[in-house]
Amino acid sequence: MGSTVFGRGTARVRTAKVPLPREIWVLVAASFVIAIGFGIVAPALPAFATSFDVGVTASSAVISAFALMRLLFTPTAGSLVQRLGERPVYLVGLVVVAVSTGACAFAQSYWQLLVFRGLGGVGSTMFTISALALLVRMAPPGIRGRVTGLYASSFLLGNIAGPIVGGLLVGFGLRVPFLIYAAALLVAVAVVHTQLRHSTLAAPEGPDDRPTLRLRDAWEHRTYRAALASSFANGWAVFGVRVALVPLFVVDVLGSEPALAGVALSVFAAANAGALLFSGRVADARGRKPLAVAGLVLLGAGTAWLGFTTSTPLFLLACVVAGLGAGMLNPAQQASVADVIGSRGRGGPVLVGFQMASDVGGITGPLVAGFIADRVSYSAAFGLTGVIVLVAAAIWSRAPESLERPGVPAAPLVEPITGR
Missing domain, CATH: 1.20.1250.20 (MFS general substrate transporter like domains)
Structure with a gap:
């Protein structure tokens, strides 16, 4: 398999002369919203779990369930991206996280909270894999480092700001941060859908195109x-x-x-x-x-x-x-x-x-x-x-x-x- 098959025949262009596509800025903004929302629920989640009269181990299991489901569902998410395209899987993943997070706010038992949080891990790996695939496809070769750094920075800044906001929201009740995060994700879905709907750069491609x-x-x-x-x-x-x-x-x-x-x-x-x-x-x-x-x-x-x-x-x-x-x-x-x-x-x-x-x-x-x-x-x-x-x-x-x-x-x- 030669290198030219995968688009490696073009020499690097100086980053100062290559503007970032608008679609990448859309993904960067959505990444910040996702990260700040994740940080918002972080202070509330352990306390919410223990409110169902469970111990520290069971409370930690709620956090681990998210990571475990991400790991288990990752191969399936990759297959979905291959078959359906990056943009649809990204949007569906955000919707899954939004719905599961909103459901956490209405959980009436520890086991319901565990299941709802685990489902969030499924949606998380869907939008993570599809976002990476979109960035790979849309970023000009000469500025891939700049694009990945910008994307990582937006997520990191969201993670820094999120716990601060979440700590303030906990004062209004342990269920409130989950509702706020769910609403923010739905807004992100709407923005990404409208901004990328007519984009040729982010358009889904047929299975034989590449x-x-x-x-x-x-x-x-x-x-x-x-x-x-x-x-x-x-x-x-x-x-x-x-x-x-x-x-x-x-x-x-x-x-x-x-x-x-x-x-x-x-x-x-x-x-x-x-x-x-x-x-x-x-x-x-x-x-x-x-x-x-x-x-x-x-x-x-x-x-x-x-x-x-x-x-x-x-x-x-x-x-x-x-x-x-x-x-x-x-x-x-x-x-x-x-x-x-x-x-x-x-x-x-x-x-x-x-x-x-x-x-x-x-x-x-x-x-x-x-x-x-x-x-x-x-x-x-x-x-x-x-x-x-x-x-x-x-x-x-x-x-x-x-x-x-x-x-x-x-x-x-x-x-x-x-x-x-």
């Missing part, structure tokens, strides 16, 4: 394998261990108030956002590989350092280092996956594999690291997490660059099995 890059073909490219490794490590460290262990570490090791955990998560998010301001453009100008390796090294070192800190200033500094690393990594790894697929290729299975790697890491990380922290120490748990991230950095260091630059052709999309 070739489909199979997962086993993408696997032959070392850059894609490196992206899978970094996606797994990022899910383990950022979406799993950071959220699960940092609040416990603050109380058990540092002996501080739980409020410090919130400060630490905000510091991480702020450093992440700061890195996203430049990392997308750097990935387009200098290549995906240097930024991915540097980001993984900082994320791994900062995460491992967390477990050995004994004072609040050093603890927060470690959060800054890890946050900068995560912000440098994400645009680079997502843009590299887009390079592998190409603007004229269908990449549903490839995106599914990339997303599932992150979800598996996010589910496995807290379980393994939590067990180690309980049986050995927090230092060992954070240290293991750092090692896993650094292993991903080592894998990336051996991967070819996927970005085409003037006079420097990128590596072939699919490398031969022999002689590698």
Whole structure:
């Protein structure tokens, strides 16, 4: 399979001369609304679950159910994108999350809340996979890093603002945040539908219009394998261990108030956002590989350092280092996956594999690291997490660059099995 099949024959255009398509701004705005709504329900969800007279474990299961359903439904979501197109699946996914979130507000038992929240995970993976597929197809090759960085920034800013708004709304009742989020999602559905309805750039394409890059073909490219490794490590460290262990570490090791955990998560998010301001453009100008390796090294070192800190200033500094690393990594790894697929290729299975790697890491990380922290120490748990991230950095260091630059052709999309 040659590289020209998937649209890799065009040299990179300088990002300053390539405007962002209007459709991408629509997706970025919708991403912010989705993220801020997710953050709105975050403070209310655990308390709402325990209001049904269940313990901490059962309350945590409501949160895990969302992630688990995302993981289980991801292959199906990828198939739907391949058959129906990105835009319809995106809109239906938003509607599913809106309806399930609204239903949570009317739950009369713990089990109803568990089921409704799990259904939200189904819709979440539908719009996540389809949004990534749309960005891959619509983003000009020369600004893929900038586009993925902008998209990630909008989601991150929503996650920062959401809990603040949600904390204020909880005062009006635990069911109110769910209703607000459901309404916001329906507004996002209306905006995306009207803005993209007549767009030729986002229009669904027939099944034979573009070739489909199979997962086993993408696997032959070392850059894609490196992206899978970094996606797994990022899910383990950022979406799993950071959220699960940092609040416990603050109380058990540092002996501080739980409020410090919130400060630490905000510091991480702020450093992440700061890195996203430049990392997308750097990935387009200098290549995906240097930024991915540097980001993984900082994320791994900062995460491992967390477990050995004994004072609040050093603890927060470690959060800054890890946050900068995560912000440098994400645009680079997502843009590299887009390079592998190409603007004229269908990449549903490839995106599914990339997303599932992150979800598996996010589910496995807290379980393994939590067990180690309980049986050995927090230092060992954070240290293991750092090692896993650094292993991903080592894998990336051996991967070819996927970005085409003037006079420097990128590596072939699919490398031969022999002689590698």
